[in-house]
Amino acid sequence: MDTILVVNADPSSIKFQIYSVEGDGRLRQQLKGRMDGIGNRPRLRANGAGGYPLADRAYPIEAVPDVAAAMDIANAWLRDELRIHPIAIGHRVVHGGPDHDSPVLIDHGVVARLERFIALAPLHQPHNLAPIRSILANFPTLPQVACFDTAFHRTHAAVADHYAIPRRLYVEGVRRYGFHGLSYEYIAKNLPRIAPKIATGRVIVAHLGSSASMCALSGGRSIESTMGFSALDGLPMGSRPGQIDPGVVLYLISEKGMSASKVQDLLYGECGLKGLSGVSSDMRELEASEDTNAKLAIDYFAYRIGLNAGMLAAALQGLDAFVFTAGIGENSASIRARVAEQLAWLGVKLDVAENARHSQLISSSTSLIPVYVVSSDEGLMIARHTLALLMNGSATSSVHPRVS
Numbered sequence: 001m002d003t004i005l006v007v008n009a010d011p012s013s014i015k016f017q018i019y020s021v022e023g024d025g026r027l028r029q030q031l032k033g034r035m036d037g038i039g040n041r042p043r044l045r046a047n048g049a050g051g052y053p054l055a056d057r058a059y060p061i062e063a064v065p066d067v068a069a070a071m072d073i074a075n076a077w078l079r080d081e082l083r084i085h086p087i088a089i090g091h092r093v094v095h096g097g098p099d100h101d102s103p104v105l106i107d108h109g110v111v112a113r114l115e116r117f118i119a120l121a122p123l124h125q126p127h128n129l130a131p132i133r134s135i136l137a138n139f140p141t142l143p144q145v146a147c148f149d150t151a152f153h154r155t156h157a158a159v160a161d162h163y164a165i166p167r168r169l170y171v172e173g174v175r176r177y178g179f180h181g182l183s184y185e186y187i188a189k190n191l192p193r194i195a196p197k198i199a200t201g202r203v204i205v206a207h208l209g210s211s212a213s214m215c216a217l218s219g220g221r222s223i224e225s226t227m228g229f230s231a232l233d234g235l236p237m238g239s240r241p242g243q244i245d246p247g248v249v250l251y252l253i254s255e256k257g258m259s260a261s262k263v264q265d266l267l268y269g270e271c272g273l274k275g276l277s278g279v280s281s282d283m284r285e286l287e288a289s290e291d292t293n294a295k296l297a298i299d300y301f302a303y304r305i306g307l308n309a310g311m312l313a314a315a316l317q318g319l320d321a322f323v324f325t326a327g328i329g330e331n332s333a334s335i336r337a338r339v340a341e342q343l344a345w346l347g348v349k350l351d352v353a354e355n356a357r358h359s360q361l362i363s364s365s366t367s368l369i370p371v372y373v374v375s376s377d378e379g380l381m382i383a384r385h386t387l388a389l390l391m392n393g394s395a396t397s398s399v400h401p402r403v404s
């Protein structure tokens with residue numbers, strides 16, 4: 001059986017999935033695993049297709065000091081114990097820079113190019129590249145594909161790609177890239193099946209997870225995003241503030257004497273729902289809390305989604321549908337209801353029962369704008385791109401690539 005390994009690495013964990021390539025070219029997830037607690041309390045956990053446990057083992061810190069070591073251990077487990085030898089590996093890479101508008105087959109030249117973007121995404125890019133380098137060294141002939149979170153947004157017009165800053169900064173890469181591109185691409189490619197009439201129209205997709213953003217789709221292409229240069233901008237997130245006046249950052253540096261790394265730690269780890277509530281970064285815990293600041297954090301989250309929806313509707317010059325996805329978007333009926341209240345001026349009305357059931361279409365028959373809940377699957381998107389590049393030498397443009 002041909003299989004594809006999908007890898008998603010961040011500073012403290014590696015998530016991986018194995019997809020089998022079926023006879024008709026479709027991809028089926030066979031295994032899902034993660035190595036958590038890298039450099040802290042490393043632990044490998046994996047489940048098979050039906051959710052049955054395949055592994056749960058702890059490792060000493062010194063055995064898994066970094067992401068590359070975690071990749072080596074996961075790889076050895078897959079190969080030596082499960083006898084899985086993937087025909088290719090697809091990687092989630094956060095930054096493709098200004099030029100990459102689609103996935104690429106990796107070689108040493110590509111790795112060198114992607115290393116240049118470490119400065120643009122210092123928290124994630126090095127960890128995305130570490131497993132790529134280790135596989136390139138250990139399995140030099142095994143095809144690897146880099147799939148970028150930024151690529152789907154490279155269709156933005158100049159006005160959506162710029163900040164009003166000196167041109168030299170734009171030229172060196174200070175641009176509004178946008179992120180969560182693989183999630184939005186998955187939704188855009190599935191909308192024609194879910195709702196053919198609106199798939200060609202103007203759609204706002206709200207990717208609401210611990211990390212959150214919204215994307216304006218016109219005819220299935222991204223024209224605007226709430227995220228920009230980094231994954232800090234736009235909506236409030238679990239522990240990131242979302243849109244903030246840069247004057248606040250200047251105040252932290254000049255008046256509070258904070259270093260760049262202290263400001264970075266604050267902006268990535270102490271703000272958002274966590275900072276505002278003082279309770280938790282986790283929406284489930286906020287919803288269960290009686291604390292008034294937890295309530296304020298939820299109010300702020302819904303309010304900012306409403307404000308940003310207004311901005312994206314202006315970019316689209318109208319709105320034909322609204323889509324919720326990711327952890328909060330797919331699972332929290334009450335947050336969806338709160339967001340719908342913010343969108344009432346657009347004629348959005350939810351069907352209370354369908355919303356509570358997490359149905360795919362949750363708006364009422366009298367709603368002027370249909371509202372959908374669609375599960376995103378970035379792993380499957382990466383596996384599809386990887387297979388398509390392997391078979392055709394170009395990234396997928398169809399929903400189900402076929403092996404010819």
Ligand code: ADP
Pocket residue numbers: 208209210211212238281282283284285287326327328331332333
């Ligand atoms: P990420 O991939 O960015 O880490 P996820 O898409 O997994 O994030 O979403 C995580 C968020 O989803 C958390 O805030 C979590 O509390 C929230 N979430 C998951 N299930 C529910 C639920 N049933 N109700 C409310 N929030 C939920």
